Amino acid sequence: MVTLxxxxxxxxxxxxxxxxxxxxxxxxxxxxxxLLKNVVLTGFKNIEVIDLDIIDxxxxxxxxxxQKKHVGKSKAQVAKETVLQFCPxxxxxxxxxxxxxxxxxxxxxxxxxxxxxxLDNRVARNHVNRMxxxxxxxLIESGTAGYLGQVTVIKKGLTECYECQPKPTQKTxxxxxxxxxxxxxxxxxxxxxxxxxxxxxxxxxxQEVSPDTADPELSWNPADTEARATASDQDGDIKRVxxxxxxxxxxxxxxxxxxxxxxxxxxxxxxxxxxWKKRKAPLxxxxxxxxKLTCPQGVTGTGLKDQQxxxxxxxxxxxxxxxxxxxxxxxxxxxxxxxxxxxxNCDDPPAMDFVTAAANLRMYIFSMNMKSRFDxxxxxxxxxxxIATTNAVIAGLIVLEAxxxxxxxxxxxxxxxxxxxxxxxxxxxM
Amino acid sequence: xxxxxxxxISEEEAAQxxxxxxxxxxxxQKRLRGSRVLLVGLRGLGAEVAKNLIxxxxxxxxxxxxxxxxxxxxxxxxxxxxxxxxxxRAQASLERAQYLNPMVEVKADTDRVETKPDKFFLQFxxxxxxxxxRDLMVRVDQLCAQHNxxxxxxxxxxxxxxxxxxxxxxxxxxxxxxxxxxxxxDESNDGPEAKKPKVDPNETTMIxxxxxxxxxxxALEVDWTxxxxxxxxxxxxxxxxxxxxxxxxxxxxxxxxxxxSFEADATLLRQIRDDxxxxxxxxxxxxxxxxxSYCFSEMAPVCAVVGGVLGQEVVKVGCQLPSLxxxxxxxxxxxxxxxxxxxxxxxxxxKSCGSCSARGSTTPSLRAxxx
Numbered sequence: 001m002v003t004l005x006x007x008x009x010x011x012x013x014x015x016x017x018x019x020x021x022x023x024x025x026x027x028x029x030x031x032x033x034x035l036l037k038n039v040v041l042t043g044f045k046n047i048e049v050i051d052l053d054i055i056d057x058x059x060x061x062x063x064x065x066x067q068k069k070h071v072g073k074s075k076a077q078v079a080k081e082t083v084l085q086f087c088p089x090x091x092x093x094x095x096x097x098x099x100x101x102x103x104x105x106x107x108x109x110x111x112x113x114x115x116x117x118x119l120d121n122r123v124a125r126n127h128v129n130r131m132x133x134x135x136x137x138x139l140i141e142s143g144t145a146g147y148l149g150q151v152t153v154i155k156k157g158l159t160e161c162y163e164c165q166p167k168p169t170q171k172t173x174x175x176x177x178x179x180x181x182x183x184x185x186x187x188x189x190x191x192x193x194x195x196x197x198x199x200x201x202x203x204x205x206x207q208e209v210s211p212d213t214a215d216p217e218l219s220w221n222p223a224d225t226e227a228r229a230t231a232s233d234q235d236g237d238i239k240r241v242x243x244x245x246x247x248x249x250x251x252x253x254x255x256x257x258x259x260x261x262x263x264x265x266x267x268x269x270x271x272x273x274x275x276w277k278k279r280k281a282p283l284x285x286x287x288x289x290x291x292k293l294t295c296p297q298g299v300t301g302t303g304l305k306d307q308q309x310x311x312x313x314x315x316x317x318x319x320x321x322x323x324x325x326x327x328x329x330x331x332x333x334x335x336x337x338x339x340x341x342x343x344x345n346c347d348d349p350p351a352m353d354f355v356t357a358a359a360n361l362r363m364y365i366f367s368m369n370m371k372s373r374f375d376x377x378x379x380x381x382x383x384x385x386x387i388a389t390t391n392a393v394i395a396g397l398i399v400l401e402a403x404x405x406x407x408x409x410x411x412x413x414x415x416x417x418x419x420x421x422x423x424x425x426x427x428x429x430m
Numbered sequence: 431x432x433x434x435x436x437x438x439i440s441e442e443e444a445a446q447x448x449x450x451x452x453x454x455x456x457x458x459q460k461r462l463r464g465s466r467v468l469l470v471g472l473r474g475l476g477a478e479v480a481k482n483l484i485x486x487x488x489x490x491x492x493x494x495x496x497x498x499x500x501x502x503x504x505x506x507x508x509x510x511x512x513x514x515x516x517x518x519r520a521q522a523s524l525e526r527a528q529y530l531n532p533m534v535e536v537k538a539d540t541d542r543v544e545t546k547p548d549k550f551f552l553q554f555x556x557x558x559x560x561x562x563x564r565d566l567m568v569r570v571d572q573l574c575a576q577h578n579x580x581x582x583x584x585x586x587x588x589x590x591x592x593x594x595x596x597x598x599x600x601x602x603x604x605x606x607x608x609x610x611x612x613x614x615x616d617e618s619n620d621g622p623e624a625k626k627p628k629v630d631p632n633e634t635t636m637i638x639x640x641x642x643x644x645x646x647x648x649a650l651e652v653d654w655t656x657x658x659x660x661x662x663x664x665x666x667x668x669x670x671x672x673x674x675x676x677x678x679x680x681x682x683x684x685x686x687x688x689x690x691s692f693e694a695d696a697t698l699l700r701q702i703r704d705d706x707x708x709x710x711x712x713x714x715x716x717x718x719x720x721x722x723s724y725c726f727s728e729m730a731p732v733c734a735v736v737g738g739v740l741g742q743e744v745v746k747v748g749c750q751l752p753s754l755x756x757x758x759x760x761x762x763x764x765x766x767x768x769x770x771x772x773x774x775x776x777x778x779x780x781k782s783c784g785s786c787s788a789r790g791s792t793t794p795s796l797r798a799x800x801x
Contacts, residue, residue: 005692006689006692006723006726006727007689008502008505008506008689008726008727008729009588009589009689009724009726009727009728009729010729011723034734037508037730037734038730038731038734041474041505041506041507041508041730042729042730042731057445057446058445058446058448058449060446060531061446061447061448061449061450061485061486061487062449062450062485064481064485064530067529068532085511086504086507086508086509086510086511086512086526087505087508087512088512146453147453303456304439304444304451304456305441305444306444307456374452378452383449383452384449385449385450385452385453386449386450386453387449387450387453387486387742388481388482388485388486388738388741389482389486389738389739389741389742389745390738390742391738392478392481392482392734392735392737392738392741393734393735393738393739395731395734396730396731396732396733396734396735396738397731397735398731399730399731399734400731400732400735403731420738420739420742423739423742423743
């Protein structure tokens with residue numbers, strides 16, 4: 001009879017292998033915090049963790065290695081410090097950096113026995129996937145969103161890689177929909193984000209906000225459409241002067257901006273009568289008229305302030321205030337920096353106020369029900385709802401897969417899908 | 431007025447809970463904020479459940495544990511400081527638990543759970559038992575069922591874990607189904623078009639349902655000599671029997687199998703397996719010889735998985751979440767060493783343990799009296 005030696009729950013050989021190998025954890029956020037904790041408690045000793053982000057208050061409902069006093073600090077750094085408190089013997093290296101930095105080359109990846117992703121974006125996942133294939137290191141890929149989570153193992157020569165299956169692409173909308181004929185709130189929100197960039201951020205030729213005279217709907221004849229487009233350039237139409245330059249020339253006067261965007265441009269759209277034959281025509285707004293209406297008084301009810309929907313007059317005021325604030329911020333930045341950066345899922349009040357106001361005014365113009373700041377933030381900021389428990393389960397599954405890899409049991413590895421609404425865990429062999 | 435206070439959510443809470451409010455809604459978060467939970471046992475699994483409940487934002491969490499911190503318990507969980515050896519486990523976990531979320535009232539209680547009188551349990555909306563003896567779990571389950579207090583039990587033994595939930599004889603819940611949006615001509619809602627019917631994931635209808643949970647006692651006391659039960663044996667996971675063995679070990683030895691006494695404990699475990707399976711009229715080959723190697727200590731990732739599932743179940747109850755599908759009925763066991771290539775839930779177990787009738791299923795289920 002073979003004598004079995006256990007170190008905790010693990011057979012000695014496995015425990016020894018854990019304490020000598022090096023592993024890389026990419027990301028120290030929702031999955032990352034849970035994963036680091038599991039990795040350390042399971043017995044891994046040499047861990048490197050990398051994350052480019054800093055801590056935000058909205059992280060605290062699930063990224064449990066961070067406290068309120070850490071807001072603003074490096075996630076990787078604070079995660080390391082907190083973990084060392086409950087496991088002082090762990091050897092952790094933290095990088096406040098992007099994994100896509102060329103310093104982390106194939107040689108860097110080859111140092112590790114195993115790489116575990118805890119990322120939230122496709123670009124980084126594609127990158128790590130390729131590095132692990134090049135270095136021939138096993139990669140455990142994972143992701144969570146709300147109640148759902150998934151874990152997969154990627155090993156060159158054995159499984160398909162992250163990019164083998166085509167992933168659904170980000171939804172984009174045609175320019176004419178955004179500029180001329182929005183039919184859903186998201187079109188208005190995208191327009192408002194484009195407007196933010198045109199006025200305060202980096203101007204992008206693909207993010208035009210003025211009426212699109214080259215709209216294919218305006219004419220059945222493609223040659224005709226082209227003629228219109230060149231004609232408009234020649235007769236000094238809106239497109240010739242950049243939106244930012246025009247705004248500067250008015251001194252970012254909120255009333256002038258308002259009347260151009262929500263009255264003049266809309267009146268121009270109305271002249272393109274083909275567009276409105278089967279659609280409800282937009283209604284231009286006038287600044288002075290809406291000044292006469294009173295704003296809603298303060299916050300009513302017991303909901304979140306952000307979940308209130310203000311009236312048109314309220315959004316007129318909000319538009320005006322946020323333009324002034326953002327202009328002030330732009331000027332304050334000085335001569336060199338001419339841009340503000342859109343940070344969707346940080347709570348950057350003036351930028352979010354601006355997008356909320358501009359999007360809602362456009363929704364009103366195009367006869368859509370207006371949305372609260374709370375809802376607009378979800379859509380504009382690409383915010384994914386998140387809870388601790390889904391991340392906890394997925395991070396547990398990641399380590400279980402890691403143990404199989406280290407035991408030489410790669411063939412036992414599985415793809416797992418978890419739904420925390422009903423505790424359902426589906427898994428199948430790779 | 432107290433009511434008014436409770437119904438207002440502070441800016442601080444709104445900011446911190448933002449990502450989960452966007453998932454389960456503001457009302458659910460407010461209800462969660464009114465619930466008090468008891469958690470017994472602060473080993474690896476207990477620490478995970480504590481973390482999940484505190485982060486979610488319950489009103490209060492009481493940590494009950496009479497044991498002392500040992501060198502092993504420092505390595506096993508992330509709430510106890512390495513300098514805390516000799517202190518009470520609940521006390522030692524308190525500070526870090528509180529740091530997870532200062533808005534939750536976290537308390538430590540150092541008494542033995544067996545010595546607590548009935549009325550102690552009645553102050554909570556939900557009770558979560560880890561590391562408890564079978565007799566205690568059955569007692570608390572029966573007591574709480576009478577007072578509409580929800581009971582959850584769970585343990586991790588090496589690579590294996592289980593959880594049990596008892597939400598009462600008549601648990602009302604609501605199931606959300608996506609609505610098929612029919613075109614309306616007079617609507618000028620989100621856009622002037624939308625003439626074609628489509629499934630709108632944001633629009634759902636709520637269907638009321640009732641589920642009936644069997645008690646832990648019934649779940650564990652299935653008579654396997656009965657023909658009906660024997661036929662469902664194939665679909666009953668082996669872990670169910672492993673649980674019986676491990677709970678018996680815990681009752682007999684007053685502790686769980688410990689790596690330091692591996693040889694002696696392994697021998698005893700095999701003996702108990704033989705006795706337990708024989709008493710059930712089943713073959714001892716049901717639990718293979720090497721089962722002992724995988725049920726010592728608590729595996730951290732298994733604690734994370736069971737703690738996550740258990741935590742979410744408690745949160746669902748605390749939120750009285752209308753937007754979730756049904757609670758997991760009954761007893762769930764699983765091993766994370768080799769997962770079967772199928773769903774992790776085992777419906778056969780519910781049939782054999784009696785009165786579970788979740789999802790309004792029309793298949794006749796065995797009643798406890800039939801078995």
